[in-house]
Amino acid sequence: MTDGTDRPNSPQPGPANASGSGTGSGGYGYPSAPGAGAPGAAGGYGYPQAPAAGGYGFPQPGQPNPYQQEPYGQPDPYGQPEPPFQQEPEPLPGPAFTPAPQPDWQAMAERSDAGRRTKRRLIVIGVAVAACAVAAATTLWFMTGSGGDDPKPGPVAEGSQSPSPSSSEPAWDDPHTVPGQANLLRDRTGSTNIALGPQAEQGAGTKRGEIRFKDNADSYAQGAGQAVDTTKSFSVSARVYTSAKSGTRIAVSQGDGVSYSFELGHDSVNGKNAWVFRVQSGTDGAEATTSQVASDGLKTASAWAMLTGTYDATAKTIKLYVDGKQAGEVPVAGGIWAAPGPIQLGRARQHSIWAGQWAGAMDNVRVWDSALTAAQVGAVKGGKSEVKPTHSWLIS
Template identity: 85%
Template sequence: MTDGTDRPNSPQPGPANASGTGNGNGGYGYPSAPEAGGPGGAAGYGYPQAPAPGGYGYPQSGQPNPYQQDPVQPGPYPPGGYPQGSQDGFPAPEQQPLPGPAFTPAPQPDWQAMAERSDAGRRSKRRLIVISAAVAVCAVAAAGTLWFMNGSDGEDPKPGPVAEGSQSPSPSSSEPAWDDPHTVPGQATLLRDRTGSTNIALGPQAEQGAGTKRGEVRFKDNANSYAQGAGQAVDTTKSFSVSARVYTSAKSGTHMAVSQGDGVSYAFELGHDTVNGKSAWVFRVQSGTDGAEATTSQVASDGLKTASAWAMLTGTYDATTKTIKLYVDGKQAGEVPVAAGIWAAPGAIQLGRARHHDIWAGPWAGAMDNIRVWDSALTAAQVGAVKGGKSEVKPTHSWLIS
């Protein structure tokens, strides 16, 4: 075995002399016989003596063997040597497991987490039941409150206050500001004609909302608080009727709820005014072109409360008899003849104002709803049915019908 350096030089031993000097007397190449009594005992010819250490042909102690290959050096030994079972200085090969499918134990369910989720689900259901019951109780209480506020005597509550300078709702293009059957879907400032095709657009400071128990439109007694139709709703050359349920806070002055005319003046107007120094409900028409004052005809109520009270106003015109009439809450307040008939002004229908001498006048202060137009002159019985909500005569146009 070598450690990587040159092998040591080990010269061949010289032949024994013929005289057999040394340990034997054999010839060249034969070992000498052992001396009698010498170590190893006597031996005859052909029997070699036990080799002396380091004899010729045998590896010397501590010397390399020239007839044998050095074994392969495995490398540095690990501390403490190789483990038991190694051969020739090499560790024994590791036993490789037989190939086969890997075994993975089936996962066990998290019983604690499942139990907690189940408990959470039960608690959620209990909370939902409690919330639903609370909502139902609140709904019943709210309904009772509304009934109490409305009263059992048939009187309607006052409309809510309207803040000066507030703007009409501005809904998104995809949905209305609230779910309201009185407006065109997606356009909360456009009153829908329920029985015709003439919708009415609210002005900048007119508001439409749920109100008390009916949809209503509210006006603030100024030039920007009005509503205008898409076109003419009444043919004033023929018989017609117009009605509106109104509320006003005004105690004097001219305030018109519904009117129609052209760019110069009105053809008819229905609302409130001061007559003979007293507050009254009025229905007025014009006979002459451009609304000359001398051609005005009107019917006014007498002694009826007008301020801070709801009233159903209905004006009729009979083209056959050329007569106009005014009804307040289903009862006739008066009538007057209109010999020349009513001026055929082609303008659009208006809410909350009227045209006077080429300017807008008579702004409404309050609220209104249940606005209807018929193409006939209703009888007293039919007007009473309208007040009671049982009319069988279909209007040609209607807005904000409860």
């Protein structure tokens, strides 16, 4: 700022000329004119001195400049010549790469598949051979049984149930049952079929069907009606097997009232086990009106036997045959009572209750309306009978 008055102006003096002229050494602040003085003389202010020969930082005349690079190929100032540049030779090509041969994967796969197919065929053949061996052993077991001529019945599972009458399951051997009803034994020569009870079963044998019983109240079979007229001559036969060693065991009987008309089976007689054929001549089944014929000294338990009982209405006698041979004969006073009710398998009616439950198996059940002779009974045992039964079940 100013206070509005002009400050005194003191002009600077111009440059002085040392020589009194406009050239020569510069005045204050100005350098000497170039070219003043002799060449090589020190320059004025701001101008460098002329380079003196051999001054600091400049090479001497005739000496090499250490800051100047020598051209490539010139001798090394230290005495080691620089080798000329040589291009490295390209490597020679090596042997051509040959890949390893590859296996024939398709052929290997085909051989592997063929091996697996052969192995499977061998396994199937082995299983088939084993199954045939088992079947053959099973057949042999059924055929040989306990070492005798006839097979034992197969095992019966406890508590198993037979199919209901309406079952559509086919029997193992259709000739022995009614088609579509595996628990209904078909009458082969008549029209009286026999229904199995809940605990009775049809089993499979090697040459025949069997019916099996388990020694209880539900193990029985009952016919659709009577099989024989007991007021006339008749014969009844069955092939039986029992596991019971004592007691009353009835294979075939007829009647469901107060008492049976006849019964064929096993019992203890005079303290000994025996095959028996009994008939009733009274209406109340009393012992006094019972007629019985029994075998003597024959094996009864765990052995198959063909039992045949005959009644001759003219002679009023009954006979018992075991395996085709007569075991005994007794008279019947007054004839046999015609008890009401159908044929029964595996039980008998005694004093208005069911008794004598069978324990074991049976087959080849037949009834004739005549009293067979000894020769005819022997033919039945040998399977050569020419007398046709009126009814028959489970015939081999």
